Amino acid sequence: MSASNGKPWIELDGVDLARGxxxxxxxxxxxxxxxxxxxxxxxxxxxxxxxxxxLGVLRAQRGRIRVMGLELPQHALEVRTRAGVxxxxxxxxPGGSGVDAVxxxxxxxxxxxxxxxxxxxxALDALGVGEERYRATDGYSTGMRQRCKLxxxxxxxxxxxxxxxxxxxxxxxxxxxxxxxxxGLAEEGRRILLSTHVLHDAEFLCDEMLLLESGTxxxxxxxxxxxxxxxxxxxxxxxxxDLAVVESLLAAGLDARLxxxxxxxxxxxxxxxxxxxxxxxxxTRFWAVVARHGAEVRRxxxxxxSLEDAVLTVMDGARERSRGGRS
Amino acid sequence: MSELAMHPVPGARQVVAxxxxxxxxLASKRKLVRLLFLFSTLPPILLTIILLVRxxxxxxxxxxxxxxxxxxxxQFQSLPVGLLxxxxxxxxxxxxxxxxxxxxYATRPVLPWYYALGRMLAxxxxxxxxxxxxGVLIAILRVGITADLGVGEALELxxxxxxxxxLTAWGLAGVSVGASAGTRRARWAMLLALLCFAVxxxxxxxxxxxxxxxxxxxxxxxxxxxxAFSRGDHGLIAAVVLLAYGCAGFWIITxxxxxxxxx
Numbered sequence: 253m254s255a256s257n258g259k260p261w262i263e264l265d266g267v268d269l270a271r272g273x274x275x276x277x278x279x280x281x282x283x284x285x286x287x288x289x290x291x292x293x294x295x296x297x298x299x300x301x302x303x304x305x306x307l308g309v310l311r312a313q314r315g316r317i318r319v320m321g322l323e324l325p326q327h328a329l330e331v332r333t334r335a336g337v338x339x340x341x342x343x344x345x346p347g348g349s350g351v352d353a354v355x356x357x358x359x360x361x362x363x364x365x366x367x368x369x370x371x372x373x374x375a376l377d378a379l380g381v382g383e384e385r386y387r388a389t390d391g392y393s394t395g396m397r398q399r400c401k402l403x404x405x406x407x408x409x410x411x412x413x414x415x416x417x418x419x420x421x422x423x424x425x426x427x428x429x430x431x432x433x434x435x436g437l438a439e440e441g442r443r444i445l446l447s448t449h450v451l452h453d454a455e456f457l458c459d460e461m462l463l464l465e466s467g468t469x470x471x472x473x474x475x476x477x478x479x480x481x482x483x484x485x486x487x488x489x490x491x492x493x494d495l496a497v498v499e500s501l502l503a504a505g506l507d508a509r510l511x512x513x514x515x516x517x518x519x520x521x522x523x524x525x526x527x528x529x530x531x532x533x534x535x536t537r538f539w540a541v542v543a544r545h546g547a548e549v550r551r552x553x554x555x556x557x558s559l560e561d562a563v564l565t566v567m568d569g570a571r572e573r574s575r576g577g578r579s
Numbered sequence: 580m581s582e583l584a585m586h587p588v589p590g591a592r593q594v595v596a597x598x599x600x601x602x603x604x605l606a607s608k609r610k611l612v613r614l615l616f617l618f619s620t621l622p623p624i625l626l627t628i629i630l631l632v633r634x635x636x637x638x639x640x641x642x643x644x645x646x647x648x649x650x651x652x653x654q655f656q657s658l659p660v661g662l663l664x665x666x667x668x669x670x671x672x673x674x675x676x677x678x679x680x681x682x683x684y685a686t687r688p689v690l691p692w693y694y695a696l697g698r699m700l701a702x703x704x705x706x707x708x709x710x711x712x713x714g715v716l717i718a719i720l721r722v723g724i725t726a727d728l729g730v731g732e733a734l735e736l737x738x739x740x741x742x743x744x745x746l747t748a749w750g751l752a753g754v755s756v757g758a759s760a761g762t763r764r765a766r767w768a769m770l771l772a773l774l775c776f777a778v779x780x781x782x783x784x785x786x787x788x789x790x791x792x793x794x795x796x797x798x799x800x801x802x803x804x805x806x807a808f809s810r811g812d813h814g815l816i817a818a819v820v821l822l823a824y825g826c827a828g829f830w831i832i833t834x835x836x837x838x839x840x841x842x
Contacts, residue, residue, distance in 0.1 A: 300842040309685045309841055329688040333588045337686035339842065346678045347605045359597035360687040362589030404683075414686075416842075 259321075260285040261412065261443050262306065262462075267315035269298075269305055275467060276301040280315070282472035286460025288435075288444040290475070292451065292563060293464035299447045300340075302464065303414055306445070307332055320412060320443075333361055336405035340416040340447075343397070344389045350400045351376060351385040358407035368407065375403040379433060394421040398430060406437070413437060416447045431456050455559045463566055470570035471563075478562045485555040486529045488538075492547030493525040500541045501527055506534055526555070588688050591696075598689075598697025599704065606667045606701065615666050616705070619659035623713030626652040630720065634727075649717065649736075650808045653710070653743070657800045660709050661751060665772055668702040668755025670765035672832060676839065677763040685840035695832035698759075699752045699825070707748030714740040739807040742818075747800045750821030753828025754796050760828075760835040775824075793817045796824050 262284040269277040276298045293299050304310035306319050308328025317324040319331050345353040351372050358368030376385045379399045384392070389400060398418060405413060418434065419427040435457055438444050448454055454461065454475075461478055463470040471478060493510070501508035508527035529535050542549055557565075606612045629648055637643060675681055684694055718736045721728040728736070758772035759765070780795035792813055793802040799817040806814025 304842040307686055309682075329588045329690075332686060332688045335686075339682050339686060341842070342680055342682040342686075343678050345601075345680055345683065346674055348601075352601075356597065356601050357683075357687070359601075360589075360594060360684070360689055362587065362593060362688065365597075365600075 258285050261320050262289065263318040265316040267305065267312045267317060269301055269310060269312045271301060277305070278467045280469055282462055282469055284460050284462060284472060286458065288438045288446060288458045289460045289462060290454030290458035291445055291447040291462050292454055297464040298467040299464060300416065303416060303447060306414065307335065307337065334410055335412040335414055336408065336410035337414045338401045338405040338416060338418055340420060344400050344404065349386050350381065350389050350392065353389055353400060354403045354407050357404035361408035363408055371407050372403065375406045379403050395426040398422060412443045414445045417449065419450060419453055451560050451563055463563060465567050465570035466574055468570065468574065471566045475559065478566070479559050480554060480556045484528050484530050486527055486552060487555050488525045488549050488552045490548045490550040492545060493523065497525065497541060497545050497547055500545065501538065504537045504541055506537060591693055594689055594693045595697045595700065598694060599700040602671060602698065602701030603705070611666050612663065615659060615663040619656065619663055619709045622652055622656045623716065626717060627720065630717065650804065650810065653714065653804045654801055656710060656713065657747065657804065660706050661797065663709065664702055664706045664751040664755045665769060667705065668752060669759050669768040669772055671698050671701065671756055672759040672835070673762050673765045673768045681836055681839045682842055691833045691837040691840060694836050695829050698756050698832060699829055702756055703748035703752040706751055707744045710747055711740055711744035743803055743807050746803060746818055746821040749825035750796050750799065753825035757828025757831045760832040793820060796821065
């Protein structure tokens with residue numbers, strides 16, 4: 253699996269792509285190496301177009317695209333052979349049963365007929381599709397259709413999975429079930445690109461994010477950095493967290509300071525201590541200092557924001573920059 | 580699932596064969612296609628019976644009966660084959676367009692022309708087979724049982740039948756599958772294909788009443804069969820017309836699919 257080991261598997265460098273004369277992607281640059289990458293953006297932000305470009309179906313007018321180290325569009329067929337795609341708008345190959353459709357997908361990816369059928373059964377088994385696989389796909393429920401589509405993308409055992417809104421139309425239980433299955437696939441070593449509107453899905457699965465806003469990159473990088481703008485900043489609240497503790501923490505090599513926690517109206521409610529922690533060693537040192545001073549920590553938390561808030565903030569910023577750039 | 584190693588990019592032949600095979604299997608499950616297939620096996624059975632009866636009559640009476648029904652057979656056989664081609668071909672691309680699955684092909688190592696050729700062959704192979712196989716069987720029968728044909732003549736007959744079958748199958752497949760690429764509904768595709776059969780001949784007749792060129796696919800097939808047995812005047816034109824229909828159909832499908840193989 254050449255796409256693993258933390259090497260970048262999606263590399264975009266100044267990609268411009270117009271469709272029907274309208275620019276859709278504008279100067280998109282990003283280098284992504286995450287196990288599961290969330291591709292997030294509003295409708296019309298360019299997510300589907302980017303997926304098309306990553307498969308070599310759509311050609312960029314300018315810039316450079318590499319997937320799994322393969323240059324596009326020159327190596328489009330190789331990328332498509334090594335990738336499995338679950339497309340939102342496209343259904344299941346019509347006219348036959350579920351297992352027929354999955355086996356056919358495998359054959360199109362170069363598997364011999366019998367091998368494709370064997371792997372189709374195995375993929376459907378793994379996704380929990382029972383006897384329904386022998387029924388005509390016309391009568392499938394949304395959940396069954398999504399599973400069948402996922403099996404179609406998995407049949408040839410791809411290194412990379414590109415999933416476009418895989419949980420659309422599913423009930424909460426079905427959504428969690430499918431996401432858990434996908435997370436299992438990522439844990440097996442596959443790289444996943446998840447295009448979604450649902451940030452909870454991205455939060456559940458992804459360790460990196462590519463946020464698109466009107467065809468430009470609003471953010472590309474780890475989810476942890478997105479939700480933790482303080483980069484390791486910790487906040488402790490409790491009794492006895494005073495200047496003496498701060499001085500001891502500074503002496504122990506930890507960047508620490510006191511600050512006031514305020515309500516929305518601005519009145520001070522408590523004093524809290526903020527310090528930077530880059531791992532367990534820093535936390536151990538913090539607890540040692542606290543114990544030495546006899547302070548009592550009631551609450552210790554990372555100074556992070558929810559993914560939803562972080563994404564909205566980043567998107568708003570990108571929108572403002574875009575407006576500023578245009579004016 | 581990780582036992583699976585990377586596999587190489589599949590070749591055009593492998594992908595085209597997969598597309599053709601699937602469509603043939605799906606078509607064989609349709610009642611209309613089964614009925615048309617049965618219908619198209621009637622003429623060769625009838626011809627075999629006629630030839631055997633003629634042979635018995637010649638043996639019983641000692642008289643030579645010169646009537647050779649092979650030309651009539653082939654011309655009659657082209658009718659059920661034409662219907663079969665319309666039955667199999669007209670839903671093919673229209674259905675994929677209606678169900679938005681063309682992008683599914685684009686996400687796999689399938690080029691637009693692989694798709695077009697796979698679809699055309701799914702129609703052309705049974706059509707060609709139904710024209711060629713009975714003719715070959717009859718040639719063998721006439722050499723081996725009725726003995727009214729020499730081996731050389733039989734080989735010549737098979738050669739002619741092969742050319743006729745290939746061109747007919749390619750041309751008719753171009754008309755039916757090409758029409759299918761023009762719309763998202765199989766019924767409209769059928770209507771479009773029927774117009775392709777009728778309109779060119781009407782134009783040809785309006786240009787020349789006495790000796791119209793075989794511009795429609797139906798008249799081209801008929802003319803080519805007649806020419807193969809030295810009974811037609813425009814055999815070459817008919818062959819070119821059928822080749823052109825096949826190539827035009829292939830081109831239309833490829834262009835249409837290329838435009839829609841995008842997210």
